[in-house]
Amino acid sequence: MRSARAADDRGAVTAELAVGLPVVVLVLLAVLTVSAASSAQLRVLDAARAGARAVAIGQDDAAVRSVVERVGGASAELRVQHDGEWVVVHVSRPVGGGWFSRVPWQASGEATAWVEP
Numbered sequence: 001m002r003s004a005r006a007a008d009d010r011g012a013v014t015a016e017l018a019v020g021l022p023v024v025v026l027v028l029l030a031v032l033t034v035s036a037a038s039s040a041q042l043r044v045l046d047a048a049r050a051g052a053r054a055v056a057i058g059q060d061d062a063a064v065r066s067v068v069e070r071v072g073g074a075s076a077e078l079r080v081q082h083d084g085e086w087v088v089v090h091v092s093r094p095v096g097g098g099w100f101s102r103v104p105w106q107a108s109g110e111a112t113a114w115v116e117p
Contacts, residue, residue: 037105040095045109047072051089052113055080064089088112 051068059067061080068078072091079090092108 037095037107040093040107041109043072044076044091044093044107045111047076048089048091048109048111051078051080051091052087052111055087055089056113056115058116082115085115086112087115 047068050071051064054064054067064080065078068076068089068091072093076091076093081088081090088110089112090108090110092106095105095107096102
């Protein structure tokens, strides 16, 4: 024998799942997006540091670009500014890749190094 309350609750779990599952998917998507952005930012900062070190020790432009692309990825853009005995290396790249390739965000970083004589 079933109670009247059990009959009224029929389908409640399905309705709660139908409401809760999109929220879980959106939270997961947000976590993945933040993770991709953080990873891209770290790679860009490391690439800028590596590029600044390469310029500081006197490597040519092709070698510096190679170092930046190896650390920051093939889509990394490099800009070098000489300021007296200092060099500033700016690196930027799109955050997206794979699923996030249509995200228009850019990660950017810069590093400064003293050019060795």
